[in-house]
Amino acid sequence: MSGKEERVSRSEEAIILHHLDSLMVKEQEISGVLVSTGDGFRVASRLTGSLSAEKLSAMASSxxxxxxxxxxESSLGACRDLVIEASQGRILLMDIPHPAQKLILTVLCRAKVTMGQVLWAARGCRESLGKLFVGS
Amino acid sequence: MSDREYKLIFTGSMGAGKTTAIAAVSEVAPVRTEMQNTDHAHHVKETTTTGLDYGVVTLPGGEVLRLFGTPGQVRFQFMWEILGKGALGVVVLADNSSEDPVGDVLEYARAFADVIDGSRAVVGVGRMDVHPVPTLEDYDAALRGIGVRVPVVSTDVRQREQVLTLLDILFYQIDAASEFSGAALQEVP
Known part of the structure; x- marks a missing residue:
């Protein structure tokens, strides 16, 4: 299984992690962030506890x-963000613009988060990453 | 709309033809959830299913088969568990040109053991015309080794009639298992 094959270089991963760290600093109620490929492989992550970035990457893909x-199916146009409301938090998933492959940004938030604020910050992170990939 | 509906699973390794098989027989536009494949070391195909495939077939007897295709890769095992709930039988597809197709089939037979229950499955082996080994007997012997006694047939899932044949065989297997256990076929809740 070649799932461990590198999707990005170490320097690219470091830059992505820098953006993810900035997002977490900006929004204290964000408890974890993950960037993964469209087909479910981890690219970079900041997750806590026993959360598996590999498993979460596959789930984000699905x-x-x-x-x-x-x-x-609903003829509602292109898919944008996906927000999952849970009893103890929210999960936000969105595409990251990339010239060669689909990437997914997953943001885990605690329950008391203000959704609009996090959505705004996450979209900012998404745009920053997008510019990084498109410009590379 | 028939009042008898059955949920069936199509599973198998990446590239075995699950999406193709469902698209070949479905009476409705099949639901596909394909993403760009970045794992080219594992398989060269451009896209891969990461959610599910879905299609519908009505048998001549009026039974409506709801077909759910799984992602093939082990990292999507959580989808296997989700999709397997309430299913009555499994079509396991194999690509005989892959590295270890018999091992792949055993893995899916184990993963869906609760649904298969020893016999509620059919194995369709593709590309046997250009890769005759392993033989159908090899698959049969390996499956019997883990207590699974199901028909193993050569197939080309691009051909609608051949996919319908797989479904006919599976339906027979389900029917026979239900008769053997004294229970009638259960409808999807």
Missing amino acids: LIAINEAVCK
């Missing part, structure tokens, strides 16, 4: 893929 299928 969720985004099903989300896109639902949007298509």
Whole structure:
């Protein structure tokens, strides 16, 4: 299984992690962030506890893929963000612009988060990463 | 709309033809959840299913089969568990040109053991015309070794009739298992 094959270089991963760290500093109620490929491989992550970045990457891929299928089936246009409301927090998933491959940004938030604020910050992070990839 | 509906699973390794098989027989536009494949060391195909495939087939007897295809890779095992709930049988597809197709089939047979329950499955082996080994007997012997007694047939899932044949065989297996256990076929809740 070649799942451990490097999707980005170490320097690229370091730059991505810098953006993820900035997002977490900006929004204290964000408890974890992950960047993964469209087909479910981890690219970079800041997760706490026993959370598996590899498993979460696969789940993010499935969720985004099903989300896109639902949007298509409903004729509601292109899929944008996916927000999951849980009893103890929220999970936000969105595409990151990339010239060569689909990347997914997953943001885990605690329950008391102000959704609009986090959404704004996450979109900012998404745009920054997008510029990074498109400009590279 | 028939009042008898059954949920069936298509599973198998990446590139075995699950998406193709469901698209070949579905009466409705199939639901696909394909993403760009970045794991080219594992398989050269451009896209891979990461969510599910979905299609519908109505048998001549009026039974409506709801077909759910799984992602093939082990990292999507959580989807196998989700999709397997409430399923009555499994079509396991194999690509005989892959590195260890018999081992792959055993892995899916184990993963869906609760649904298969020893016999509620059919194994369809593709590309046997250009890769005759392992043989159907090899698959059969390996499956019997883990207590699974199911038909193993050569197939080309691009051909609608061949996929329908797989479904006919599976439906027979489910029917026979239900009769053997004294229970009628259960409808999807």
